Structure formats: structure tokens, C-alpha cells
Amino acid sequence: MAKATGEWHDYMAEVYIGLGSNMGDRENYLRRAVAELASRPGVRLLTCSSIYETSPVSPVEQGNYLNMVARIACDLVPLELLTVCEEIEELLGRKETPYVPLGPRPIDLDILLWEDLIYQSPELTIPHPYLTVRRFVLIPLLEIDENLRLPGGDLLKSYLSELSLDDKVEFYANYDWVSIAHAP
Template sequence: MASALIALGGNVGDVQASFQRAIPEICRRAQARLEARSADYLTPPWGETQQPPFINACIAIETQLDPHALLATLHEVERMFGRDRAQESRWGPRTLDLDLIAYDDVAIDTPELSLPHPRLFERGFVLVPLAEIAPDRLIAGRRIRDALANVSHDGITRLPAPGQPS
């Protein structure tokens, strides 16, 4: 079994409900066991800033799939939730975005897949939830909690769990 870290995001529709339905679907399709799930975080948009805020979270899973098969599975789950990568703008609004952040200590750099995720250490919206579930995990020789200390997390707010009072 391999350990994979996956970032979830979205800003169209009921994103928290999408996460609640998508995570079991990811695990089922990836023959995976959910190891950890962060809280959901309201985050400012990144890249294209003239759009609604995002909700982001991270999960850690154990899977038998190889990295390319896992990425294909994540794309299938995105499509189930209405995402059409061919019709969207980069960093634009989306119903569900699933990014494979890390897979064991594997390093891959192909047109289809780069691991660890090439912009991981620039993104507070990924590092904040990731530090919640795997603060001591080393990725490319960097500890998640140390990487978080070097990026802005301004405007990132932890959300109550769905159904919990604010």
C-alpha cells in the first residue's frame, strides 16, 4: 500500500457536500483506506482572483493504485461532480478540484503528472489543511509544518464541520 496526499477544492455549488460525497467515492474507486481528513477551510482565490472564495481540504489515503492510475481515478471523480477540465479556465471556478500532492516519496515529472505537486510549497490553501493532518510528513526533503511557516495563510479560515454551529 502507498500513502497518498490529495488536496480538495471548489467554489461552485455546495462544496462541503461535494467533499462529503467525493471522499468515499475516491476511496472506493482507488481501493483506498482513508487515513486522515482535514477540516474544510475558506480560502481566497489563487491565480484568478476575481471569483468567489474556495473551500479547501486535504486527505491522506492508503492505496494500491500506482500514481498514474490514482490520478486518472481522481479525474473520474471530478467528472462525476461536473468538472470539465477541457472547458474551464486555469485557476477558474470549479465544482471539485482534486490534486495529487504526494505519493509515498515518489518523484515523477511527466506531461501528465508531476510529483510532488510542483506548486505545493507556494500554496497556503494546501499547506494549512495538509499541516493539520500530516505536519511532520517530509515531501521533497521539506517538513510540511516548516513549509507552512514560509507561506502566507492570510484570509484562510477554518470552517465548522457541515451540520455544526458556526
């Protein structure tokens, strides 16, 4: 359960981060992003889903994505974790790529869920606003915990059956990400 603002740094919250890449060496971008995330102060990598190859959800012509989800424990506040995610994206070349809404990108990190927290600011919304309408997010998320719920109690797996099967979400690979992230 999320704590009051003054208590954030005394508590390790369980948070789910979506990762995606559809430019260059997609798998390497994911590997490097997971390693960077695991190396940050205040963040502990707990587990990761398999990688899935997915079709883009964009009118912009682009290649398929590799998507996955990481479950972390962190003692950061939401905007601090957002900054960590943005720093990792920049480190891996995201800022060098011209910004196109829903366009191709070397790496993308999105905060999906933060326990039972509902959070909204101009920079960040938790739960992620498109969480329940994207198969490429729900499938890896539910692989980690098939009984995950939205704040308020709705089972996430109930949303999956409502989504079109037209969007490609195919198993790509599975690794022991925690060991890889902590390897010398």
C-alpha cells in the same frame, strides 16, 4: 517508501490528495468526492483534514473555495490514481464547467504527496509543483501530520512561515470523514 514499478500492486502507499470546491454546494461536492474516493478499488481512506474556507489564488474573479486534504492508502500506480481523481471530477460536473486556468470549479482533486516518491510525466508531477507555496494546501496537510516532509527531507512546516498571511485560510468545519464516506 515507494516501490519499483513491478511491485506497485503488492504495496499500499500513503498518498495525500488535495480537494477544493468554489461552485454550488461546495461542502456537498467535497463530501461526495471523499465518498467516491473511498469507494474506488485500490483506495482506502485513512483520514481527512478539516475544511478551510480560502480565498482564490487567481486573477479570475470568483468565490471563495472550501479546501481540505485526504490521506489515503492505495495500491495504484500514480497515473491510475490520477485517472480515479479525474473520473471523480467528471462525475461531479467538472467537465461540464468551461475550463479556465485557475478558474472556478465544482470540484478539484490534486495528488499532493506520495510518500518519498518524486514522479514526473506530461500528465502528473509529484510532489505537486505548488505544494510549498500555497497556504490553503499546507495548513490542512499539516493538520493531518505536522511532521510531513518533502522527498529529500525538508519539513513542510518550514515553508508555511515563509508565506504571506494575506491569503485567507480560515477553519470552516470538521467531520469524521471516514465514517461519512463508509455510511450506507
